[in-house]
Amino acid sequence: MHKRLLTIDDEESIQIVIKFGINMVAGWEVLSASGGRMGIDTAQRELPDAILLDVMMPEMDGLAFLRQLRSNPHTRLIPVVLLTANRYLPDKDLLTELGVVEVISKPFLPVNLVRQIDRALLN
Amino acid sequence: MTGKPSKPSSRKYKKDRTTEVKQTVLPLPKSERQRVELFAEISFKIRQSLQLKEILRTIVTEVQQVLQADRVLIYQVLADGTGTPISESVLPAYPAILGMEFPEEVFPTEYQQLYAKGRVRSVADVRDPSAEVADCLLEFVEQFGVKAKLIVPILHSLSVHPPRKSPPKNAIWGLLIAHQCDRPRKWAEFELELMQQLADQISIALAQGELWGQLEEVVAERTAELQAANSSLQQEIIDRKQVEIALRQSEEQLRLITNALPVLIAYVDDRECYQFNNQAYTDWLGKSLTAIHGSSMREVWGEDCYPRMQPHINNALAGNIVTYENEIQLHDGTTRSVSINYIPHIDNDDRISGFFALTSDISDRKAIERMKDEFISVVSHELRTPLTSLHSALKILVTGRLGVLTKDGQQFLEIADENTERLVRLVNSVLDLQRIESGAVTMEKQACTATELMIQAVDTMQAMAQQQEITLVNQPLDIQLWVDADYIVQALTNLISNAIKFSSPGGNVWLIVQRPEQPPTPPPNGRKSTKSKASKVSKSPSLPIEILFQVRDEGQGIPANKLETIFERFQQVDSSDSRKKGGTGLGLTICRKIIEQHGGKIWVDSTLGVGSTFSFTLPVIDN
Numbered sequence: 001m002h003k004r005l006l007t008i009d010d011e012e013s014i015q016i017v018i019k020f021g022i023n024m025v026a027g028w029e030v031l032s033a034s035g036g037r038m039g040i041d042t043a044q045r046e047l048p049d050a051i052l053l054d055v056m057m058p059e060m061d062g063l064a065f066l067r068q069l070r071s072n073p074h075t076r077l078i079p080v081v082l083l084t085a086n087r088y089l090p091d092k093d094l095l096t097e098l099g100v101v102e103v104i105s106k107p108f109l110p111v112n113l114v115r116q117i118d119r120a121l122l123n
Numbered sequence: 124m125t126g127k128p129s130k131p132s133s134r135k136y137k138k139d140r141t142t143e144v145k146q147t148v149l150p151l152p153k154s155e156r157q158r159v160e161l162f163a164e165i166s167f168k169i170r171q172s173l174q175l176k177e178i179l180r181t182i183v184t185e186v187q188q189v190l191q192a193d194r195v196l197i198y199q200v201l202a203d204g205t206g207t208p209i210s211e212s213v214l215p216a217y218p219a220i221l222g223m224e225f226p227e228e229v230f231p232t233e234y235q236q237l238y239a240k241g242r243v244r245s246v247a248d249v250r251d252p253s254a255e256v257a258d259c260l261l262e263f264v265e266q267f268g269v270k271a272k273l274i275v276p277i278l279h280s281l282s283v284h285p286p287r288k289s290p291p292k293n294a295i296w297g298l299l300i301a302h303q304c305d306r307p308r309k310w311a312e313f314e315l316e317l318m319q320q321l322a323d324q325i326s327i328a329l330a331q332g333e334l335w336g337q338l339e340e341v342v343a344e345r346t347a348e349l350q351a352a353n354s355s356l357q358q359e360i361i362d363r364k365q366v367e368i369a370l371r372q373s374e375e376q377l378r379l380i381t382n383a384l385p386v387l388i389a390y391v392d393d394r395e396c397y398q399f400n401n402q403a404y405t406d407w408l409g410k411s412l413t414a415i416h417g418s419s420m421r422e423v424w425g426e427d428c429y430p431r432m433q434p435h436i437n438n439a440l441a442g443n444i445v446t447y448e449n450e451i452q453l454h455d456g457t458t459r460s461v462s463i464n465y466i467p468h469i470d471n472d473d474r475i476s477g478f479f480a481l482t483s484d485i486s487d488r489k490a491i492e493r494m495k496d497e498f499i500s501v502v503s504h505e506l507r508t509p510l511t512s513l514h515s516a517l518k519i520l521v522t523g524r525l526g527v528l529t530k531d532g533q534q535f536l537e538i539a540d541e542n543t544e545r546l547v548r549l550v551n552s553v554l555d556l557q558r559i560e561s562g563a564v565t566m567e568k569q570a571c572t573a574t575e576l577m578i579q580a581v582d583t584m585q586a587m588a589q590q591q592e593i594t595l596v597n598q599p600l601d602i603q604l605w606v607d608a609d610y611i612v613q614a615l616t617n618l619i620s621n622a623i624k625f626s627s628p629g630g631n632v633w634l635i636v637q638r639p640e641q642p643p644t645p646p647p648n649g650r651k652s653t654k655s656k657a658s659k660v661s662k663s664p665s666l667p668i669e670i671l672f673q674v675r676d677e678g679q680g681i682p683a684n685k686l687e688t689i690f691e692r693f694q695q696v697d698s699s700d701s702r703k704k705g706g707t708g709l710g711l712t713i714c715r716k717i718i719e720q721h722g723g724k725i726w727v728d729s730t731l732g733v734g735s736t737f738s739f740t741l742p743v744i745d746n
Contacts, residue, residue, distance in 0.1 A: 013512035021515055024524060056504065085507035092567075107511035107547050109518050 003028040005117070006048040008039035008065065009083065010057045014106075018052065021110020028114075036060025040068055043075045050101075050121055055084040066098040081117055083108070158313060161189065162320055169324055175332040179210035182321050186301060187212035190314055194267075194302035196220065197277070197325065198230075200295055206230055209297075217268055217304050229263060230298075238276035239294040245315055246272045248307035271308035273301040275318040277325045296329055387461075387482035390468070393440055393475060395420045409454025428452065432463075439465035439478040448485070460489040496561045503554040510550065514543050552709035555613075556692065559716040566607040566720050573636045573670060574599035576608060580615035581634060587620065592628035595619070598635045602670050604741055606721055611741070614717045617710040618674040618737045625678035625735075633675040669723065669740040680731040689727060690715045714739070 005028055007018045012034065019030040031046055033039040037060055043051060051069075055062035062082060070076045080099050085106040095103065102120035104113065165185045169178050179197050187195040194213040200206045204227035211221040246254045249261055249269060256264070264272070277297045299322045301314075381388045382402035390399040400415045408415070408423065420436065421429045428451055439445045445465040452458050462485045470476040517540045519525065528536060558564045577599040588595045604611075615634070622632040681689060692712040718725045718739045729735035 011508050011512065013516075014508065017512055017515035017519065021519055024519065024522070085504045085511070105551075106507045107514040110515055111518070 003049040003121075004031065004046065005029070005050050005052060006031045006033060006039065006042055006046065007052040007083075008033045008036065008042075008057070009052075009054040010034055011054070014054070014083075017110065018113070022114055022117075025110050026114045026118075036062075036065040036068075039065055040072075040075075043069060043078060044072060047074065048078065050117060051078055051080045052083055052117070053080050055082055063098070066100070070099060079121055081120055158317075162317065165189070165321065166324060169328065175328055176210070178328045178332075179325065180212075182299070182325060183210045183212040186299070186318065186321060187214075189317065190273075190301055192273075192301040193217050193304035194220075194269075194300075196300050196302075197297055198225075198300055199297040200230060200235065203227070204230070204232060204235070206297070214304075217302075220267055229260070235295055238274075238298065239278070241276065241278075243276075243315060243319060244272070244274040245310045246274075247309040251307070267302070268304040269302045270306055271303035271310070273310045273314060273318055275299045275315070275322045277322045277329070279326065279329065296326070299325065385484070387480070389480045389482075390477060391420060391436075391480055392477040395436060395440075397423065398477065407451075407453050407459075424451070435463070435465060436478075439467050440475055442467050442469070442475050451482075459484050460486045492561070496557060496563070499553060499557045503550050503557075506546075506550050510543065510547055514547055517543055549709075552713060556709055556713050556716065559713065559720065564610075564720075566610060568605050568607050568721075571604055571606065571608045573602045573604060573672070576604070576606075576611050576615060577634050577636065579608075579612050580619060583612070583616050584619040584623065588623050588632065591623050591626070593623045593626050594631045596631055596633045598633065600636045600638065602636065602638065602743060604670065604743065606741055610717045611721070614714045614739070615672070615674070617714050621710060621737075622674050622676035622678065622735075626676045627678070630677045633673070635673040635675065637671040637673070668743045670743050671738060671740055673736050673738045675734065675736040677734040680733055681727065681729040681735055682731060686727060686729065690725065 003026075005022065007015055007030055009015050009018070009032075015032040015034070019032060022028050022030050031042055031048060033042045035057055039051070039053070040060075042048075053062050053065060057065075060068075062084075066080060069078065069080070076099070078099070079101045081102045081104060082095070082100050083104050083106060102116060104116055108116075165182070168181050168185060172178055172181070183195040183197060186192065194211065194217055196208040196211040196213070198206050199209045206225050206229070208221050208223060211219055213219050246256060248254060248271060249256050249264055275298070276295050277299055278294055279296050299318055301310075301318065378401070384401065385403060387403045387407065388399075388401040389397055389404065392398050396417055396419050397415050398417075400412060402412070404410065404415050404423075405412055410423070415423055420432065424432060428449070431449055435445045435447050444467065446462070448460065448462050450458055451461055461482050464481040466479045466481075467475050468477045468479060517536065520536055521540055577597055581595050581597045585595060619632060619634065626632060690711045692709055714737075715725050718741070722742055723740040725737070725739040727735055727737050
């Protein structure tokens with residue numbers, strides 16, 4: 001099923017490989033944002049099916065983004081998949097409460113990424 | 124005065140032969156009362172001394188004066204029948220015979236026997252035939268000018284206390300003799316009586332002297348014993364003093380050493396009270412040594428810190444060596460990380476009478492560990508981000524969707540891809556290990572079955588096994604476990620991955636689980652294997668019930684000298700394995716950490732050319 005995803009990451013190279021890989025493997029549409037604030041704007045405007053969110057970002061980190069996303073009734077139900085290079089993560093319960101459906105560690109393979117997102121969204 | 128007696132020079136027997144016997148004109152005591160008084164007076168003088176020699180001298184002097192005799196002597200009869208005058212009082216006009224030795228003939232045995240029966244001999248004139256003085260004896264006594272003599276025996280006293288060890292052979296000890304040399308003399312009854320009484324006094328003195336001698340002997344014996352005991356006591360006192368000095372020196376040295384060390388050193392008794400503490404206690408806690416001595420640990424450490432110590436204290440007082448880490452606050456308000464060791468003290472009665480406590484400051488080490496953890500975390504994050512781009516980009520390129528490369532180009536791309544994957548695994552392993560070791564990871568345990576974990580692990584590794592043409596043989600059992608499923612699956616996949624890497628194509632890898640009561644399955648082909656000692660599991664019945672997992676392969680095996688170190692980081696059988704097999708050298712270390720965090724043990728049995736079996740235990744849920 002065709003999906004529209006929003007990827008939020010301050011690393012442009014990551015954005016490129018995610019966008020290309022997912023598009024190549026699954027044919028899904030991938031929107032990109034280079035930071036939390038831009039991500040909030042894009043999410044409110046585009047209402048994607050899911051958001052792929054980097055945790056460690058300047059200005060607004062992943063958790064701050066999530067709190068803001070959940071505070072907006074339009075975006076609060078959008079499922080979020082965390083992409084993180086750091087395994088030091090907040091408590092699982094907190095992540096669940098903030099609507100995180102899956103945590104994927106970097107580095108990842110585009111093929112696996114599609115499978116993991118698909119499974120998380122189905123759940 | 125030994126040897127032959129010399130003849131008196133001025134008196135000749137013939138000259139005196141004509142001398143008549145006449146009564147003495149001495150003022151002798153007339154009444155009985157006077158006699159008693161005289162005797163009492165002499166007795167009193169005698170008793171002034173306990174020395175026999177002095178007593179005898181007193182007697183001869185007194186008798187000589189009272190009787191107005193020319194010579195009075197005490198003649199001691201020796202055991203062989205000879206004799207010698209041992210005390211004498213003689214007028215200067217007559218020769219002294221003191222000390223002369225007289226032969227047996229002078230005092231023959233028959234005379235001795237008569238005297239022994241109490242005979243008293245009073246001779247008024249030695250030349251008077253009625254006196255019955257033998258001619259030879261007459262000649263002999265006249266050598267010393269004797270004209271009249273009075274002889275009374277001195278007998279051994281019969282009542283001696285304590286009794287003699289051996290009674291005297293001869294009843295007669297000696298003779299008390301008075302000589303009149305200037306004329307014959309008829310001895311008065313009183314004089315005879317006096318002599319007899321004095322002889323008795325001498326007997327008593329002899330007995331007393333004997334007793335005195337015995338007493339002195341006993342006293343000397345006792346004195347010697349006392350001196351020996353005293354000497355022994357003196358030596359003991361000296362020894363004890365030396366031991367005390369040595370102990371004081373030893374204590375002083377111990378105190379100097381312990382005070383010089385930058386660690387807390389203490390001895391705590393079984394009431395948790397300090398009985399010894401070094402200077403560092405004062406430096407750290409700001410309390411004097413005397414204030415700490417005798418205080419309880421609760422008082423010294425306070426209600427904030429003591430509760431964290433209490434279980435460890437109880438453990439030490441139960442006889443266990445305890446090591447733990449704690450945070451303590453110093454008197455200046457700073458907090459220190461410390462490593463604490465308690466070593467139980469078992470006394471001679473096998474009783475735990477306390478424990479030695481060593482506390483060392485590990486704040487610097489902890490700070491370095493935190494810096495290391497932070498460094499690894501940052502570095503791994505900084506590595507992961509570019510690796511993600513690199514890895515993903517290479518994967519996309521490998522698909523060929525962006526164009527077909529030449530054969531060489533494709534080969535280089537595959538090299539880049541494989542090594543990127545290896546780098547990814549290495550970074551992941553380093554971060555995993557660092558997180559487990561730093562304690563950042565808490566095992567989130569939950570109920571699950573062995574079957575679930577084994578199926579998940581085999582599913583994960585199936586693709587790799589197929590690629591290597593290895594058959595995975597899974598033999599699961601539905602046993603309930605209380606574990607962090609993700610980490611146990613990680614451990615299982617690590618072990619399966621190793622087994623696949625080191626197996627030849629066409630081989631089998633078994634994943635087995637056994638209930639505690641089942642004996643372990645023998646290694647492949649039933650051959651004896653070498654076991655890693657470091658991780659050997661005790662099957663003591665007191666241990667909690669455990670389940671045994673095994674991953675067994677038919678690979679090349681592990682040499683015995685590598686079994687000890689195989690679970691250490693970056694330790695591989697062949698240093699080129701990490702390149703050839705794509706391993707990181709951290710997989711088994713991570714496995715061990717995961718299993719240990721679950722309270723289990725891990726070890727390996729292996730036989731070169733036959734295969735290896737990696738085993739680990741996990742606690743089973745207690746129904």
